[in-house]
Amino acid sequence: MIFIPAGTFRMGSDHHQPEERFTHIARVDAFWIDRHEVTNAQFRKFVDATGYRTLAQRPVDPKAHPDWPQEMLAAGAIVFVPPKEARGRDGRWWQFVVGANWRQPRGPGSSIAGRENHPVVHIAYEDALAYARWLGRSLPTEAQWEFAARGGRDGEDDWSSAFDSEGKPIANSWQGIFPVLNTNEDGYAETAPVACFPPNGYGLYDMIGNVWEWTSDWYKAGHARETVSNPTGPELISLRLPPDQAASRVIKGGSYLCAMNYCSRYRPAARQPQESDLAAAHLGFRTVLTKPSP
Template sequence: MAVDLPGGVFRMGSDTHYPEERPSHRVRVGAFSIDETAVTNTDFAAFVADTGHVTVAEQPLDPAQFPDAPPENLVPGSMVFTPTRGPVDLRHLSQWWRWKPGACWRHPRGPRSSIEGLEDHPVVHVAHADALAYAAWAGAALPTEAEWEYASRGGLDGATYTWGDEPRPGGRIMANTWDGPDFPWRSTGESGFLRTAPVGSFPPNGYGLHDMAGNVWEWTDDWWTSRHPDDATSACCAPDDPRGGDLEASYDPAQPQFRVGRKVIKGGSHLCADSYCLRYRPAARRPQPVDTGMSHVGFRCVRRPATVEGTP
């Protein structure tokens, strides 16, 4: 089910949180509709049954891209969150992420797991190409970063969260995020979920959209940039339907040997902890390599009005 949004001018980004969210700036987006929830395992299974699509995580790695890797490592798989046994140095993500052969959308925690009982959870372990393929099959598209953030704000322009400025209004838990300060080894379990939750388990935002904060990060179709453009100097000149950077600029400078483009993901996930990653906010953004699915990354689709030939 999709929600129709009229579009308009809003303030994108944040000047008070992480550097990549700066500067806050005005943009204008046109009318579009967006899925009420992230694409679920049931949705994705219907797509695979109809098309025979094989996800990136189900395909063997190309030896030419990893010339130094032993053959036993070039097997299909994906990245799975694995809690640590105790406190760790939070600067090193590799301590709680594991490459698991056999992990994919059908087997989200590894080859012995399944999506039985998770039919209404968001599909995960989907690379950008997988999300694009689903969107094309559904007659839709992936949102731009501006569209996604506009939708996420739910009409609360400039608010910290999708529901306002208080993290827990009236003590109510508003999103599936990490519970307690002890990430990544011990959750208090207050939200009722240790990993993904069924879509729609938490209150919708002002536009009726669920899980625009937490649960899973969501793909957009914009190339990553390390900062936003400067704000327009004139109130009349907010850019229309802006797009991100380009492929070359999206490469990770810390890994020059891997020329893999990175797209913007939005919304945070069930692994966002206030003590570590305060990114379950509309302005939050992270880069994600297009060939890498993970156990906390999913997507939702948008549809835009058809352009009438000969009109501006």
């Protein structure tokens, strides 16, 4: 882990996506954060020690969802399948694959052999939290994550975390026209081994690109303008969601599927909602720990 000293920064962005507004001052106490995303090898140690089964490995109780079709009750996860043409809704690019999970990321017949140092994926929020608690840690708040991702830089968000001054990729993202053409200029069509791209100013790897990362905050579009100290996101009861809509958590950092023409969320201030019970091929995590400096 890397120790992040306490500090103050301007959180959010006023010049990109509406859900990132408004820029405001956030104060964060010191904390430790994983140097890179949790890998398949690290997650396997947790599973071997505890016998834990991820959400994607457990069939859904039909009594809990009597209206769901039979195929959605099976154990599985969401896998990205490149379409032959760009037209159509996002749902065409994702498929629920029975048997897909962290051990079989593309479904039955696939494996993580040779990918031990890649970030573990198909991890739902409760899976990430279980791993963190096993180590006596927690998941980062959005403020902790964004503060760490900025690497000591402050000011308005920019693209310098994903591309160098010549526009060359320095993080694992999608180059080309999403979702039909990926030039793989960065060398990877899917996840990349952790820490194979340059670290940020704090020595942290893959805070931008590779896989989206869970935070502990409930999602609400936008930020308040007021200065905050150690924010932990809105209270669940304050979200006032419609009866048919489940609450989501904030995910950060973008992934190997983010492109300039689509998503483009590979900036520290970028944020998206994610259903807590969804396991997907572009979603992982890292942990934090609050304890004294070395």
